[in-house]
Amino acid sequence: MSQRRITIACLVLLLSGILLDRPAPAYTLEEFGFEDPKRSAEFRDLIAELRCVVCQNESLASSQASVAQDLRREIYRRMQEGQGRDEIIDFLVARYGEFILYDPPLKPSTLLIWLGPLLLVGTGGYLFIRTLRRKQTEPERGLTEEERARLSQLLAQNGQGHNQYLR
């Protein structure tokens, strides 16, 4: 087999690996059934806004970690008992800290998280608009008579040979 063919074969293998090798979901929502579809939606929303403590960039809804499954079961059990969203969040925060919330509450220590992006966009926007305005009020002025005279004098000094570059 030619080298090119091998390369293509490798690429195809690699791509099929990327496209087809999706990990099987560790759980199904059927496992957490509710009679009331409203409660079911509440459950789905809740696990999507809680952070998995093991794999910190995943929500409880998407995580396949075993601890995440334990927490889903615990949340499910509490919802079956009739507990509401806030009660369950309080329970989890008391044990794992506010870390478990994707939406941190607004308080002094989280002020920067909440207002930081706004502050950055605001400052950037202000500077941008100010720069644009200044450009408008100070249009490029042309050369004065005096400058024009000086320019032609300089060009003449440079001689014929260089003139081609200045044209």
Added chain:
Amino acid sequence: MDQEALNQMQHPPTRALIPLGIFLAVAGLLFYILYIRGTGQDANYIPSPLIDKPAPEFALPSLKDPGQTLTREVLLGQVSLVNVWASWCPACRDEHAELMRIAREHGIRLIGFNWKDDRVDALAWLKRFGDPYALILYDPDNRAGIDWGVYGAPETFVVDAQGIIRHKRVGPIDAQVWETEIKPVIERYRDQTP
């Protein structure tokens, strides 16, 4: 170059220093977070809200004696290390020799918290590597583990004689962690009369 431009080069307006100021502020912040606050801290570390709070109530069977139920009462009376471990956890093996040494040389009471494990596997593991624990709680389905905010093994809590959690270590304990992180906390609470 005319005089005005020359002046401007020698005495830049204060406004030109703003980007430098922003750069220094960001650099300082990163330095603080990465080198001063962050040293020795695992990126996976989550501060526990349970510090200085009473240890959660529990009722778990003993690993060695399934008929016996152990409750929060077992924590009271002296400072103890509550060590979360499992036979499937490689880092638990790494710290095991150190735990054996701590129990032997320092006479600290170690309470095992066997977590998400299988009784047979756990007992075989202890037989093979040694048993540093005064008693062992058995929590195969993470009911009590959630109450303790456990999210991995090994984790180790320092619990004082009144049953108050004083420290939480996430990750294995080695000689250095013991000296700098665990021992000072134990010594602070050891002399307390219960």
